[in-house]
Amino acid sequence: MKKLSDSPFRKNQELFLMLAPCLLLVFVFLYIPMGGLIVAFKDFRLSLGILDSPWNGVDTFKKLFSSSDFPLALRNTIIISGLRLTVGFVAPIFFAILLNEVRLKWFGRSVQTLTYLPYLFSWVVLGGIFQMLLAESGPINSLLISLGGQAIPFLTDDVWFVITLVVTAIWQTAGYTAVIYLAALAGIDPGLYEAADIDGAGRFRKIIHVTLPMLRPTIIVLFVLQIGYILNAGFDQIYNLYNPSVYDVADVVDTYVLRRLLTMDFSLATAAGLFKSVVGFMMVMFANKLARRWQGGGSGLW
Amino acid sequence: MLNRVYLITGSLVALSAYAIFAWLDHRALSAADAAAAIANPESVDWLSIEDDPERLIEISWMPLPRYPNGLEGAYGEVVLEKRFNVDIQPILLDKPGYPQRKPLMFAAGDIPDIVWDGNPSDVQKDIYHGCIRPIPIDLIKKYAPNYFKLISDFAPMGWLYADYAGENWGLPVIWADGGLPTPGVWRKDWLEAVGIEKEPETLAEFEEAFRRFAFDDPDGNGKNDTYGLTNTTIGWHLMFSEFFGAYGVLPFDWVERDGSIVWGGITSEAKEVLALLQRWNAEGVLDPEWITDGLGEKRRLKEKLMNGRVGYAYGMAVFNEFDTSSPKSLVSVLEGLNPEAVAVPAKLPVGPDGQRGVRNWGRASNTYVAGPGVVAEPLKLIRTLKMMEYQVGNGMDVYLESMYGKRGTHWDYANGNPSEGITRLAPFVEERSFQQKVLSVWTTEHPVYHEKSHAAAESAFNEKFRNPKHCLFNAIGRPEMVPSAQLYLEDLRAWQMNVYTEIIRGNFPIEYFDEFAEEWLLRGGAEMTEEAQGVMLRKNEIFASLGIENEEGGQR
């Protein structure tokens, strides 16, 4: 028989006190609405409400997956999102390391400020700008031609379109995401570099043996968190750069759902969201397991 | 041990979250119930109800969303409130938010008495969700005979949009410009520079002009940097519409062929147009950037015409663009950028069989529907009908007051002369104060009064360049009028856009069109086409009941 004072709650009551308001907020604002997820299995009528609408089993999912367009949309999503999760994930790390190597303080700071700028622009605005920049007669192609090259159909060729998506996504978010790595770098003990200097390590060896290992925990955390969004290919960006000639590669799960989503089809929207959530959740669980193994029995994210 | 704790706590959390949600859901419903009193729609004997003018009636009214956002207590609203002893509670949402906001309000039990619906499919959705109540035609005829006649005369398709299962569910409104075609624009100085004196009229003459624009250096800069025309892919309803029109077909709509309805996009005429466009593209007449010019709205199109990249642009021949008094108009901006450039409205090209035309939505545009509140208090609907009747059935002055406010305070004729058109008076010149202080629960446009209120210059412009006979309409109003459009239309449309674009670019051979047409039917097109015949029959029934025999000439 344990004594009451030994109970884990009593022993850590201060910690639970800290947590309580947060958990309450999460419960109220995020968990209560999840009750509405059942609408994915219902034939929802606004006038009946979610609970009283008739059940329709997995009909909504059948409707969602039935079209011949869906497998294509899924494939495109995984390609685009996969590239964003690999190339797009590495880019800010790379960028942060490069910034870290800059000796001129004002220069580093200015570049950092500038590269954070694009994130403040929405794709509605950026779409028009890129259309102008990347057009066949636009400045970038004019430059290519004057250098003796050929004009590149950045926005209308399937492959180039995907490349454009990934590159512009990196352009937009690298500076913004790099902040977290810079924060991690700010915490590196300069003693470690000094020690490496004494060992006669060059710059590249210092990057590999000091900087990268210090970034590793942050990299793992961000990767595990972001892999959950595997089925989100960046709707806003695609929507604003979309044109019919790249339908084969640019039709992703989100644009597909939007098309099927006549104004009030909440069952379908919920079903699509649920599908994305389940896939994302499985990826995160898997990634977290992997992370724990990689950390040699560490705790992973939880 | 640990797992059991998790299991129990987890279930408790889930259960309590669900219980609270269930409570919220029911609470929302009961709010709706109270408003509706769950009255059976049949139980209201509409025609036997007597209006009691002494009774103040409250009406919640969600009108057309707009920007700048409106405010309660605008002039137009107060006039109606006094005259009809009603208290209008306007629910004014802004345009970008309206489609998201409306269903949420409905789900939470807040269904206004009178609701604006943009599309026929919105009306159908509202009915499906059980949120609105029928409005008997006889009731409309009893309280708003002039309104009824106006819609039947100028936009009878509106009655089809409001029809479901043989009953009427809405009050259609008119968009006067929906009956006017919008031709393209030529750079007249370019036509002259390449030696074309007669303004192009036939498709062949158009092609000749485009070709010379592309190859004869119309801007005389010695560089091969011009094209004949450009276009857009952003709106299916705009894409090369005048060229499809020259063959009498609408590629993304239902068209009538030998008494039955077919999808315009798979007809042989559409194939001919695609072959023509493919040739233009291959020859370098069509600006290759046409595919992406839609990104960032019409802006690029205007920009290209102004900066001398193309000599022809679709869909810009409206008076606003040729109004020399407005600094934003095409002619004013062009004047500033390049004083030698002259823009003139084009004619619509005449095809090989003498056809011409451009797609238009038709005058029937939006629909007002009635929430359950009107069953609980039938006078809400009756007073609304009386107000609609008042707006259109009392001559031009009342109509103008409903649209522009009080003459002398909010607006006046320019220089006191009706032939110079209406001009808003300060401070209502500014859109914001006009929308918030003057305009209220705007209802329908009246095509005749609308036309009359134009300045003589605008009327002359329309008379000269926008012949209502050149409008091409979807045979049943809108592509989404068939029930299974919900399942197939959007997918098929995206795919069709892709196929068309690739054919025009030459990435697919024109022969692929036949394969596309066959597969289109297999992917759900056949089902839609079959349903479309039924919709056509229903349209004919409705039109017959209204006594419409000849529906030619923009009377849609």
Added chain:
Amino acid sequence: MKEGIGERIFTLLNTLFLAVFGFLALYPFIYTLSISLSTPGEAYRSGLHLYPREVSFEAYKMIIGNPDMVFGYMNTIFRTVVGTVLTLLMTCLCAYPLSRKYMPYRRGITLFIVFTMLFSGGVVPTYLLIKGVGLLDSRWVYIWPVLITGFNVIIVKSFFEQLPDSYSEAAKIDGAGEFRILFGVYIPLSKPVLATVGLWTAVMHWNMWFDAMIYITDENKQVMQTFLRRIVIDNSVELADKGFVGGGIESLASDTIKAATVIITVLPMLIVYPFAQKYFVKGIQLGGVKE
């Protein structure tokens, strides 16, 4: 210290690369600024628009004279400041216990929070909840629902976990409670990560419009992004496509006004950045503690 030739080339290339990247990132801003300062006709001229050829402040005058913008600004500033401060506080309160190895059930509770990153009830149930708790048409709807996000909690938690245990042990020996350890030791040591999370939260609040669009009817409580969206995407061809025919297709706002609105929305976040920046650029050290 002497640098080898390889290192010098690296420095050169690195500087060059970052400069180019910096310029590319700056370009949309230059473009928009240039359009916003042009005359309406000039805005139509094709080209890179690196600077306005004919300068006009007309667009700015029009926007600044618009009372909507003033309310929008106030509300956006309110939600950004209050939202960021409260988020930082609550995120720390949430992350600290979860970072303690002796905290019972920490894995389960963390999962409870991570779960909400991936699953959400959707827009209708959330609307019913917001209505149920009386936040409809209240400015606090900008704050409470987004106060705790799994992402922030995990980031801060993992940063706390990386701090050596010696700090908290030393403080405990001095008799400090958990609250004092958090506020007195951990938060001051976590400035870089808190600056990051704070910046991200601020930018999120600054750019958010969806909640304002669906929960707020009162114009005086709208945020600036709503007005930006109305101006930038209003009356597009697309809206006509969705049935918004009628009421005039012609755009109310010219390109210069659109551009000026974008600039006015972006500028404050640009100005604020350097203040956050100083906490996460190299040079802030962990108080010289050795493990």
